[in-house]
Structure formats: structure tokens, C-alpha cells
Amino acid sequence: MNIETKLFGNKSKVLLTRLLSQHVKKQYILRYSSTNKNSTPFFLSKTFLNNKSNNNSKRYFRSSSPTLSQKRDLYEVLGVSRDASKQDIKKAFYALAKKYHPDTNRDDPNAHKTFAEISNAYDVLYDDKKRSVYDTAGHQGATQENMEHGGFPGGMGGQDINLEDLFGGGGMGGFDLNDLFGGGGGGGKKASGADMQVNLRLDFMDAVNGCETDISFYGGTKCTPCDGSGAKAGTKPQTCKQCGGTGTQTRSNGFFQMATTCRGCKGSGKIIKDHCTTCKGKGINQGERIVKIKVPAGINNGTTIKLAGEGEPSKNGRRGNLFVNVTVSEHELFKRTGNDIHLDVPITLSQAILGDSISIPTLSGEVDLKVPKGTQPGEKRVLKGKGIRFVNSTEFGSQYIHFIVSIPKNISQKQEELIKEFDQEEKKNNGPLDSLSHPVLSFWNKAMKRWREYANKFKN
Structure with a gap:
């Protein structure tokens, strides 16, 4: 079910037209007489015809917006100062448009009027020339300026309004303009494939010294028989006639023109008549993938490695990225803190009192360490440069030796x-x-x- 049917049922086209027309609602509507239940249009009533015979040939219209003398100051409408920048004006308009849009305020009978007022204020103040005229001549000058340059009161006069920004991408409670207009693609642009995440568990020493390893995971690969085109071997995709190969279609409603993804080719610009039997026209086959990864020396637990272009493939574009989440196993002797390592070394009571020379492990091999006479429990020694290498650096951390004096429980x-x-x-x-x-x-x-x-x- 597409987004139109999901949101609006069988009246999607009608409501779609209503959605766009609310942005550029005309300011004048024909007046009708409502003297009885079966009302007759006023311009066909006896009163009008009699008045016409008396040389009164005026047609009767009623404005849906307030008169010039009744209109609020445009700066007041948007809630900005008279020296506000264009960015401030645009920001204020977007915030108010989201808040007062008729489709998000269906229970408010004045929503259309409020939104039209906000749109008109933005239309005038965002345009430098119209704003200058308004600051000089007020509403009358701005209205004349609009009419002379093809603009319309309350219709945003052709300003560059990004509806994606206006409704926050996700739109009005899940309302997606791209889906509504058959989009979702990149307007003919080649979209990259989806990003992926995999987990990699490393041995402590592999993380310290760096390594190369293979990652196996389930993912997509380009179909070999059709070389990723999705077309049957020996055939080629044809240019889409609906969009002329651009992947986009321009739709107009009122004063808006919106470039949307072509429904026929879904943005690819190509139509496949005979699909590849291996990939069913997708150009991609799913299965086990193996990617070789080079792990830098010194990588720590919780680090994420980004492999550009190793994610999911796209039929018409490049692959997404593969993110590898690294987990490092603990070591039975060494404890890591940043790029330093800590080692608990047990010594006997006699060694602590009399001193001794002992052999201890480091990340690069065993070394001899002197235990001074009178060494106290918990006393430590520091071996500079014997810690873990900083990633992409020639510097190393330190190794800390913590002496643990062993007290015998049973003696002769x-x-x-x-x-x-x-x-x-x-x-x-x-x-x-x-x-x-x-x-x-x-x-x-x-x-x-x-x-x-x-x-x-x-x-x-």
C-alpha cells in the first residue's frame, strides 16, 4: 500500500490537490446569495438583473482576506524585528508554517486564514525588493509590487520554499512528500546502497599489534550474469519514456512546481523489459560475503572501523559503507587503561624484605626487573614506552608493575x-x-x- 492510500484512502488525489492549494489559496471568491435553502448565484438573481438595467453593471465579489487597512504589520505576523535578516525571516516562517498549517490544524476553522497571512508576510519580507517597497509604502505598495511581478497575496509569490525543510522530512505526523508524489529516490541521481554494521571480536594481542583478518557476513553482491543491470543477458535497459531518462518528473499544482522521482522507472531513468532470471531484475544477489580488513595496531575495545564502499550495493550507484564494531577480549595478565597496561606481580615475603631480581612479561617479551629491599605491598614501578602503541602514531604508553606481597597461610x-x-x-x-x-x-x-x-x- 502506498503512502497516499495509507494516509488518505480512496480520496488521495483530491486531498493531494487540497494540500498544495492550501499553500497558495486564492484571495478572492465569488459571492453567492444565501437568502433561502435553494440559493441562487447572486449574479443571476433578480436584484442583480434589475440593478443592471439601472446602469449598475458591477459584478459582486467578496475578498477572503482583510482589507489593506485591517491587515497586521508583516513583521508582527512573523514575530521578527524590522531589521531582521533574511535567515531570521525564513526561520520564523518555517516555525509558524509548521505550527499553523491547515492539515495539522483541521479542527481550527481559521487555519487557512492564518496560514495565508503567514505566507503573505514571508513572500513580501523575504524578497529584498518587495520588502523595500513595503517598508516605504506599506501594504498598498507591496500588493502592487506583487501583481506587477507575477506574485500573489498569500501565495508565497514563487519564493524558493523547501517543503522537506518545512515539514521536517518526516512531515506531518509521518507525512512524506517524496512518498506522496511517488518519490523516495534521488530525483534521477544515483543513490548509494545502504550502510551495514558487523561485529568483530579480536584477541587482546591482535588488537595490540594489529592484524589482517576476514569478516564473514550476509549481504548483497552485484549479479554476475547481468553485471548488475538487472536485464536479461544479451539485452539492455531502455530509456524511460515517461521522464526521458532523467529519473524525475516535474509536477505542477497552482504556483508550485515539484520535481519528483519518476514512477515509471523509480528514478533510474531506465526500463527493463526482460529481467535477469538470476537476480529477478534487482541486479543484486544476497548471500554470504567475505571482506578482508586491516586492523591498525593499538585499536581499543568499542572502536568502530569504517570501510567505505563495502556496504550494500545499489543497482544504479555505489555501495554503502560497512561499519565494523570492534570488541577486544580481556587478557589474563595485562589490564588496559587507554594506552597504558597494568600488571600485578606477586612476590614472597622474603623477596619483599630482602629484595630480588625477577623476570616479568611485557607486550614485547620478558624483561628482568629488580625488586628493591623493603618493597611494600601495592608499591609500583613504571616501564616507560612498554605500553600500547597509539593508533597511527609512533608513540607508546607505559607499563605499570604493581607488587603483590604474598603472605603464607601455612608455615612449618x-x-x-x-x-x-x-x-x-x-x-x-x-x-x-x-x-x-x-x-x-x-x-x-x-x-x-x-x-x-x-x-x-x-x-x-
């Missing part, structure tokens, strides 16, 4: 005796552990002393 009797002996030696050299002068615990002991003094105040 001999170890227990040695530790007790170590404790006695510690107290002998440094004094009691709760001493305020202990070299390691002095700060802690002093802080605890002040806390106890403060807490004792509440006990009393």
Missing part, C-alpha cells in the same frame, strides 16, 4: 621459630611495636594515642 615449625626470633630481634632494635618512636609504626601509634584521648572524653 622451623619457619614459625624463625619468625618469632625475627620479632624479638625487631623489638630489641626498634623498641615495642606500640612505641611512639617505632621507625615504621610511629605515625600510626601517635594517631591512635590522640584517638584514645578523644574517645575517653565521652566515657566520662
